[in-house]
Amino acid sequence: MVKFMLKFLLLALVLFVGVFIGMEKAHQGMQGMKGYEDTALPPPVHISESEDGKIEAAFLGNEIDHAEEFAKKKKELEDIETYNFFSSMGKALSSFVKETAKFLIDFIMNLFKG
Known part of the structure; x- marks a missing residue:
């Protein structure tokens, strides 16, 4: 799996660099077609x-x-x-689960105590 990831990242890097090289070649081709250096390009x-x-x-x-x-x-x-609705809902849900678990554990412990 590690070899695959390394190969994949290397290939992605090569393709990424290839895009930049292609953009530079296209720029040189555009200048060649115009025949002069254009500062607007x-x-x-x-x-x-x-x-x-x-x-x-x-x-x-x-x-x-x-x-x-x-x-x-x-x-x-x-x-x-910012107010993130999902973040606040997650906090409320985690608080509810925590309090419910605490109540259930206390309830079960009180049953066994006597």
Whole structure:
């Protein structure tokens, strides 16, 4: 089973990388058909290093900034106060089962005590 999972993950990784290579080749083909460099058509995956040593990445024209995105998503999660119906029902059910089991055990113990 472990060998199968390793083979499967390796195959998925190869196919995933193949998709990116295909996107880059399609981009080069589009530039070749136009005959000139078009700034309106950015490369699908672009990675560069700035002067201060920071690595900048862009995927399909969108800049990727992990620190900023992480802080923004963390703030959004803190701001959102959600009510999950299924979570509250699960808590109520577990509380009911716990109290019922406690009552039954106490009842049976009192029968045996006398």
